Amino acid sequence: MNISGEHLVEAIKYLAAGIAMGLGAIGPAIGEGIAAAHALDGMARQPEMEGALLRTMIIGQAITESTGIYSLVVAIILLFVV
Amino acid sequence: MLERLGQKLILRLELGPLVVSFDVVTVAMSLVVSLILIGIALWLRRDIPRDPEAPVGRKLAFLAGAFDFFHEQLLGGFSPELSRRLFPVITTLFLYVLFSNWISVVPKAESPTQNLNVTMGLALMVYGLSHYYAIRTKGARVHFRSYLEPYAFLLPMNMIGDFGRTLSHGFRLFGNIFGGAILTTIVLSLTAKVIAAIPLAAPFGLVFGVGLGTFLNAWFGVFIGAIQALVFALLASVYIRLMAT
Numbered sequence: 001m002n003i004s005g006e007h008l009v010e011a012i013k014y015l016a017a018g019i020a021m022g023l024g025a026i027g028p029a030i031g032e033g034i035a036a037a038h039a040l041d042g043m044a045r046q047p048e049m050e051g052a053l054l055r056t057m058i059i060g061q062a063i064t065e066s067t068g069i070y071s072l073v074v075a076i077i078l079l080f081v082v
Numbered sequence: 083m084l085e086r087l088g089q090k091l092i093l094r095l096e097l098g099p100l101v102v103s104f105d106v107v108t109v110a111m112s113l114v115v116s117l118i119l120i121g122i123a124l125w126l127r128r129d130i131p132r133d134p135e136a137p138v139g140r141k142l143a144f145l146a147g148a149f150d151f152f153h154e155q156l157l158g159g160f161s162p163e164l165s166r167r168l169f170p171v172i173t174t175l176f177l178y179v180l181f182s183n184w185i186s187v188v189p190k191a192e193s194p195t196q197n198l199n200v201t202m203g204l205a206l207m208v209y210g211l212s213h214y215y216a217i218r219t220k221g222a223r224v225h226f227r228s229y230l231e232p233y234a235f236l237l238p239m240n241m242i243g244d245f246g247r248t249l250s251h252g253f254r255l256f257g258n259i260f261g262g263a264i265l266t267t268i269v270l271s272l273t274a275k276v277i278a279a280i281p282l283a284a285p286f287g288l289v290f291g292v293g294l295g296t297f298l299n300a301w302f303g304v305f306i307g308a309i310q311a312l313v314f315a316l317l318a319s320v321y322i323r324l325m326a327t
Contacts, residue, residue: 055158059320062313066250069257076260 017078024071031064105197112194115181152176156315160323164219168322171211175204176315183259183307187299193307196260198252205252208318209244212325219326251317258310262302270295 039057043050093104126141138146152173157165179195186193194200216225229240273294277287 051154052158055155055316058309058313059316062254062317063250066254069250069254072257072261073253076257076264 013078013082017075020071021075025068028065028068032061035060107192108194108197108200111192115185118181119177156319172315172319175318176311179314180311183311184303187303193259195255196263198256201256202252205248208321209248212322215322216325255310255314258306262306266298266302269298
C-alpha cells in the first residue's frame with residue numbers, strides 16, 4: 001500500500017477539523033456554564049429580577065459563544081473548502 | 083446523505099461581465115417562510131373587530147400578549163420613542179429567523195438560515211440600520227465623531243470592532259443552525275449504519291431511528307432554533323441601541 005501526498009492531506013484535514021472543533025468547544029462551554037451558574041445565583045437571591053437576568057445572561061452567552069462559532073467555521077472550512 | 087452535505091444547487095446568471103449566482107433551495111425556502119408569515123399575519127388579522135369597544139377575542143388576546151412579550155424582551159432598555167420606531171423591524175427579524183429555523187423540522191426542507199449569505203445579509207442589514215438610527219437620533223457629526231473616541235488614533239480599533247461585531251453576528255446564527263443540521267444528518271446516517279451492521283436489529287431500527295430523529299429535530303430545530311432567533315433579534319436591538327444612544 002503506498003500513501004501519496006493527497007491521501008495524507010485528506011487524512012490530516014479531517015484530523016484538523018476534529019481537533020479544531022474539539023478544542024474550540026472547551027472554552028465557550030466553560031464560559032457559558034459559569035455565566036449560567038452566576039445568573040442562577042442571582043435569580044435565587046432575587047427572584048423578582050429573573051426576566052432581566054435571563055435576558056442579560058442569554059446576550060452574554062451568545063457573545064461568549066463567538067469563539068466556539070469561529071472554531072466551528074474553521075472546522076467547516078477545513079472539511080468542505082480545503 | 084452524507085456525500086451531499088456540502089453540495090448546493092446553484093443557478094448562475096451571466097449578465098455580460100456580471101455573474102450572479104443564486105442558491106435555488108435557499109431562495110425557495112426563504113420565500114416559503116415569508117409566505118407562511120404573511121399567511122399567519124392575514125389569518126390573525128382577519129377577525130379583529132373594528133370597534134375598539136368590542137369584547138376581546140382569542141386572536142386579539144394572543145396578539146396583545148405576543149406584542150407585550152416582544153416589547154419587554156426584545157426592546158427592554160430603549161427610550162419609548164425609539165422603541166416604537168424599532169418594534170416592527172426587530173419583531174419581523176425575530177419572526178423571520180424563528181420560522182426560518184423551525185422550517186428545518188419538515189423533512190427534506192432546509193433552513194434558509196443555514197446559508198451564510200442569508201445570515202450575513204441580515205447582519206449587514208442590522209449594521210446599516212444601526213448607522214441610520216444613530217444618524218437620526220444623534221446627527222451625522224456626533225455619530226461619526228464617536229469613532230474618534232476616546233482618542234483619534236484608536237479609529238482603526240473602532241472600525242475593526244464594528245467589522246468583527248457584524249461578522250460574528252452573522253456567523254453565530256449560521257454556525258448554530260448549520261452545525262445542528264450537520265449533526266442531525268451525521269448522527270442519523272451513522273445510526274442507520276450501526277443498526278444495519280447488527281444482525282436481527284432491523285425491526286428495532288425503524289422505531290429507534292424515528293425516535294432519535296424526532297429528538298434531534300426537536301432539540302436542534304425547535305429549541306436551539308428558538309434560542310438562536312431570540313439571540314439574533316436581541317443582539318440586533320442591543321447593537322442598534324449601542325450606536326443610537
